Amino acid sequence: MSKKIHEFNDIIRKLRKELFGKGPERIHTVFVDNMVISTLYGNLTPTEQFIAGTPEGREMVHTARTRMIQQVYDKEPPEGMEELIGAKFVHLFSDFKLEDDIAVSVFLFDQPIETKEGKVDGTR
Numbered sequence: 001m002s003k004k005i006h007e008f009n010d011i012i013r014k015l016r017k018e019l020f021g022k023g024p025e026r027i028h029t030v031f032v033d034n035m036v037i038s039t040l041y042g043n044l045t046p047t048e049q050f051i052a053g054t055p056e057g058r059e060m061v062h063t064a065r066t067r068m069i070q071q072v073y074d075k076e077p078p079e080g081m082e083e084l085i086g087a088k089f090v091h092l093f094s095d096f097k098l099e100d101d102i103a104v105s106v107f108l109f110d111q112p113i114e115t116k117e118g119k120v121d122g123t124r
Helices: 003-020 046-051 055-075 081-085
Strands: 026-032 035-041 089-097 102-109
Touching: 003 026, 003 035, 003 055, 003 081, 046 055, 055 089, 081 089, 081 102
Parallel strands: none
Antiparallel strands: 026 035, 035 102, 089 102
8 A cells, every 4th residue: 555545544434433433444445536535444433333223214314424524524634634645625525325334525625646656547
Protein backbone atom coordinates (compact mmCIF):
# COMPACT_ATOMS: atom_id res chain seq x y z
CA MET A 1 0.00 0.00 0.00
CA SER A 2 1.36 3.41 -0.89
CA LYS A 3 2.09 5.96 1.80
CA LYS A 4 -0.55 8.30 0.32
CA ILE A 5 -3.26 5.62 0.55
CA HIS A 6 -2.20 4.75 4.11
CA GLU A 7 -2.39 8.41 5.17
CA PHE A 8 -5.76 8.83 3.41
CA ASN A 9 -7.13 5.81 5.28
CA ASP A 10 -5.89 7.28 8.57
CA ILE A 11 -7.82 10.52 7.86
CA ILE A 12 -11.02 8.55 7.15
CA ARG A 13 -10.60 6.31 10.21
CA LYS A 14 -9.94 9.24 12.56
CA LEU A 15 -12.97 11.24 11.37
CA ARG A 16 -15.36 8.28 11.62
CA LYS A 17 -14.06 7.40 15.06
CA GLU A 18 -14.71 10.98 16.19
CA LEU A 19 -18.21 11.02 14.65
CA PHE A 20 -19.49 7.55 15.52
CA GLY A 21 -17.31 6.43 18.42
CA LYS A 22 -15.75 3.67 16.31
CA GLY A 23 -13.70 3.75 13.15
CA PRO A 24 -13.64 1.00 10.53
CA GLU A 25 -11.58 -2.08 11.37
CA ARG A 26 -10.23 -2.30 7.82
CA ILE A 27 -10.18 0.05 4.80
CA HIS A 28 -9.34 -0.76 1.18
CA THR A 29 -8.70 2.34 -0.95
CA VAL A 30 -7.89 2.87 -4.63
CA PHE A 31 -7.24 6.01 -6.64
CA VAL A 32 -8.91 6.21 -10.05
CA ASP A 33 -8.55 9.40 -12.11
CA ASN A 34 -10.07 12.14 -9.91
CA MET A 35 -11.72 9.73 -7.45
CA VAL A 36 -10.73 7.97 -4.28
CA ILE A 37 -12.81 4.83 -3.71
CA SER A 38 -12.74 3.39 -0.21
CA THR A 39 -14.41 0.23 1.06
CA LEU A 40 -14.72 0.24 4.84
CA TYR A 41 -15.25 -2.95 6.84
CA GLY A 42 -16.31 -3.38 10.47
CA ASN A 43 -17.89 0.02 11.07
CA LEU A 44 -20.83 -0.55 13.38
CA THR A 45 -20.74 0.01 17.12
CA PRO A 46 -22.36 -2.64 19.36
CA THR A 47 -25.27 -0.24 19.95
CA GLU A 48 -25.82 0.24 16.20
CA GLN A 49 -25.71 -3.54 15.69
CA PHE A 50 -28.41 -3.94 18.34
CA ILE A 51 -30.60 -1.18 16.85
CA ALA A 52 -30.19 -2.69 13.36
CA GLY A 53 -31.85 -5.89 14.62
CA THR A 54 -35.23 -4.76 13.26
CA PRO A 55 -36.20 -3.43 9.80
CA GLU A 56 -36.99 -0.01 11.29
CA GLY A 57 -33.72 0.01 13.17
CA ARG A 58 -31.76 -0.94 10.05
CA GLU A 59 -33.31 1.97 8.16
CA MET A 60 -32.56 4.35 11.01
CA VAL A 61 -28.88 3.30 11.29
CA HIS A 62 -28.43 3.36 7.50
CA THR A 63 -29.94 6.82 7.19
CA ALA A 64 -27.98 8.19 10.14
CA ARG A 65 -24.67 6.77 8.90
CA THR A 66 -24.99 7.89 5.28
CA ARG A 67 -26.56 11.31 5.83
CA MET A 68 -24.38 12.26 8.77
CA ILE A 69 -21.11 11.56 6.98
CA GLN A 70 -22.31 13.35 3.82
CA GLN A 71 -23.32 16.42 5.85
CA VAL A 72 -19.89 16.55 7.48
CA TYR A 73 -18.16 16.46 4.09
CA ASP A 74 -20.62 19.00 2.63
CA LYS A 75 -19.42 21.51 5.25
CA GLU A 76 -15.73 20.89 4.62
CA PRO A 77 -13.35 17.99 4.01
CA PRO A 78 -11.32 16.64 6.94
CA GLU A 79 -8.20 18.53 7.82
CA GLY A 80 -5.25 17.57 5.64
CA MET A 81 -7.24 15.64 2.99
CA GLU A 82 -6.91 18.15 0.14
CA GLU A 83 -3.24 18.76 0.92
CA LEU A 84 -2.53 15.02 0.90
CA ILE A 85 -4.40 14.42 -2.38
CA GLY A 86 -3.16 17.61 -4.02
CA ALA A 87 -6.62 18.51 -5.32
CA LYS A 88 -9.77 20.26 -4.14
CA PHE A 89 -12.45 18.01 -2.66
CA VAL A 90 -15.74 18.28 -4.61
CA HIS A 91 -18.22 15.71 -3.22
CA LEU A 92 -18.67 12.49 -1.30
CA PHE A 93 -20.94 9.67 -2.46
CA SER A 94 -21.49 6.98 0.15
CA ASP A 95 -23.61 3.97 0.97
CA PHE A 96 -23.73 1.31 3.65
CA LYS A 97 -24.71 -2.37 3.58
CA LEU A 98 -25.65 -3.00 7.18
CA GLU A 99 -26.10 -6.77 6.88
CA ASP A 100 -22.40 -7.14 6.00
CA ASP A 101 -21.15 -4.06 7.91
CA ILE A 102 -19.55 -2.66 4.75
CA ALA A 103 -19.53 0.98 3.67
CA VAL A 104 -18.36 2.37 0.34
CA SER A 105 -17.30 5.97 -0.07
CA VAL A 106 -16.38 7.64 -3.35
CA PHE A 107 -14.53 10.92 -2.87
CA LEU A 108 -14.60 13.16 -5.94
CA PHE A 109 -11.82 15.72 -6.49
CA ASP A 110 -11.46 18.54 -9.02
CA GLN A 111 -8.50 16.99 -10.89
CA PRO A 112 -6.71 13.66 -11.37
CA ILE A 113 -4.82 12.45 -8.34
CA GLU A 114 -1.05 12.43 -8.42
CA THR A 115 0.85 9.38 -7.18
CA LYS A 116 4.56 8.56 -7.19
CA GLU A 117 4.03 7.06 -10.64
CA GLY A 118 2.30 10.23 -11.92
CA LYS A 119 -1.37 11.04 -12.45
CA VAL A 120 -3.82 8.18 -12.07
CA ASP A 121 -5.75 7.82 -15.31
CA GLY A 122 -8.05 4.93 -14.46
CA THR A 123 -6.90 2.77 -17.40
CA ARG A 124 -5.08 0.06 -15.46
